[in-house]
Amino acid sequence: MTTTRFAPSPTGHIHVGNLRTALMNWLIARKAGGTFILRLDDTDRERSKQEYADGIQRDLEWLGLTWDRIERQSDRLDRYAEAADQLRASGRLYEVFETPTELDLKRKKQLNMGRPPVYDRAGLALPDEQKAALRAEGREGYWRFQLDQQRIEWPDGIIGDVSIDAASVSDPVLIRADGQVLYTFASSVDDVDMGVTDIVRGADHVTNTATQIQIIQALGGTPPRFAHHSLLTGPQGEELSKRLGTLSLRDLREQGVAPEALLSLMARLGSNQPVELRMSLDALADGFDLSQFGASPTKFDAEDLWPLTRERNQHLPFEAVRDRITALGVPDNIAERFWSVARQNITRLDDLGPWWALMRDGAAPVVAPEDEDFVREALALLPPRPWTDATWDEWTAAVKETTGRKGKGLFMPLRKALTGMDHGPEMGALMPLLQQVARAG
Numbered sequence: 001m002t003t004t005r006f007a008p009s010p011t012g013h014i015h016v017g018n019l020r021t022a023l024m025n026w027l028i029a030r031k032a033g034g035t036f037i038l039r040l041d042d043t044d045r046e047r048s049k050q051e052y053a054d055g056i057q058r059d060l061e062w063l064g065l066t067w068d069r070i071e072r073q074s075d076r077l078d079r080y081a082e083a084a085d086q087l088r089a090s091g092r093l094y095e096v097f098e099t100p101t102e103l104d105l106k107r108k109k110q111l112n113m114g115r116p117p118v119y120d121r122a123g124l125a126l127p128d129e130q131k132a133a134l135r136a137e138g139r140e141g142y143w144r145f146q147l148d149q150q151r152i153e154w155p156d157g158i159i160g161d162v163s164i165d166a167a168s169v170s171d172p173v174l175i176r177a178d179g180q181v182l183y184t185f186a187s188s189v190d191d192v193d194m195g196v197t198d199i200v201r202g203a204d205h206v207t208n209t210a211t212q213i214q215i216i217q218a219l220g221g222t223p224p225r226f227a228h229h230s231l232l233t234g235p236q237g238e239e240l241s242k243r244l245g246t247l248s249l250r251d252l253r254e255q256g257v258a259p260e261a262l263l264s265l266m267a268r269l270g271s272n273q274p275v276e277l278r279m280s281l282d283a284l285a286d287g288f289d290l291s292q293f294g295a296s297p298t299k300f301d302a303e304d305l306w307p308l309t310r311e312r313n314q315h316l317p318f319e320a321v322r323d324r325i326t327a328l329g330v331p332d333n334i335a336e337r338f339w340s341v342a343r344q345n346i347t348r349l350d351d352l353g354p355w356w357a358l359m360r361d362g363a364a365p366v367v368a369p370e371d372e373d374f375v376r377e378a379l380a381l382l383p384p385r386p387w388t389d390a391t392w393d394e395w396t397a398a399v400k401e402t403t404g405r406k407g408k409g410l411f412m413p414l415r416k417a418l419t420g421m422d423h424g425p426e427m428g429a430l431m432p433l434l435q436q437v438a439r440a441g
């Protein structure tokens, strides 16, 4: 059965780049009727925080990207220890003692000699007495995985056939001196144990994938299908980072971005398919095709979310906004009418508030000096309440007859006098909702 996962580290608020990964994996599982796992990579105890783990779940739930199963790597430490023993027993895990400074020196020497800075496997040849002597000096050993130095190849779902020479890659460190298992290892153990069949992730992981394919094989597992999508940057090409909180989902939600808008953009951005608003995840899954995505870096501009948010909000049925409208204090008998008039003039649902304030309180009229006499004359002709759908037409016809004005010169000063603005809902529909006559006049 198709099983995918999204495996963020809870070290900050997830951003749109992380969402690209989450959404692609979610859509693959949904399309195949498979399982989507949310896996919190929380083995880094210093940087992982419960509030971020909660935040990730809140962000995904807001978008409807719910999971069939949740896993925390911090619950699986015994299992990683067992898997490490398995690799030690098969001779694939070896202890090393170099300090970061020593490694740096080695790298510099290699580069000076025109050689690639690949770990020289000095630790592999250390006899037990020397290891004991290093420990006696107070050094602590940590553990590297011995790569099989062949080419590692896989057909990537996005970037095509990949072939990496394992000899050009350093044997990865899997376990630190303090015993912390590193991402490369924990995630390979998890992917085997959890039966993950498909992994989509950022192009920052391509080298990891090469080493993980060998780790998974050494654990007796079958490597999943891999695909690496391009990394998203900000509109100016700036990097996104969980730590800095750039373009976080939390901020976008608080700014009033509609979930459907964000999902519709993310499911197509960087692909050959056009971005179109989709009101459900199933509709998004229908047209989703990994092979349509390109490998080149992709810019994300949050401004693109607003036209989609507007389109989505304008599509909402009254029932979906009833509570919000009631909360504004709009009386029940005019709530539906208020929605039908205001919806065409909002982007965010929060924009409903100012429209209701205008209808409830009226606005300070805006009158150009050259229109002062005209507006005074017009307001004197304003029919008594209640105003109906016909009031605007009747009133402007009367004003036209009396003053001889027509067209924009007639309508615009009246709109500005009643609403204080030069734009807004159609005046015919708005007038019955205007609770107050304009404040001055």
Ligand SMILES: Nc1ncnc2c1ncn2[C@@H]1O[C@H](COP(=O)(O)OP(=O)(O)OP(=O)(O)O)[C@@H](O)[C@H]1O
Binding pocket: 007, 008, 009, 011, 012, 016, 017, 018, 019, 020, 021, 200, 201, 202, 203, 204, 205, 230, 231, 232, 233, 239, 240, 241, 242, 243
């Ligand atoms: N800018 C980006 N564009 C697309 N995908 C990204 C981007 N940054 C991270 N990802 C993907 O998000 C997934 C989760 O990764 P991870 O939790 O390590 O996020 P991160 O933002 O790289 O983390 P951090 O900033 O904390 O180092 C990975 O699959 C990674 O490839």
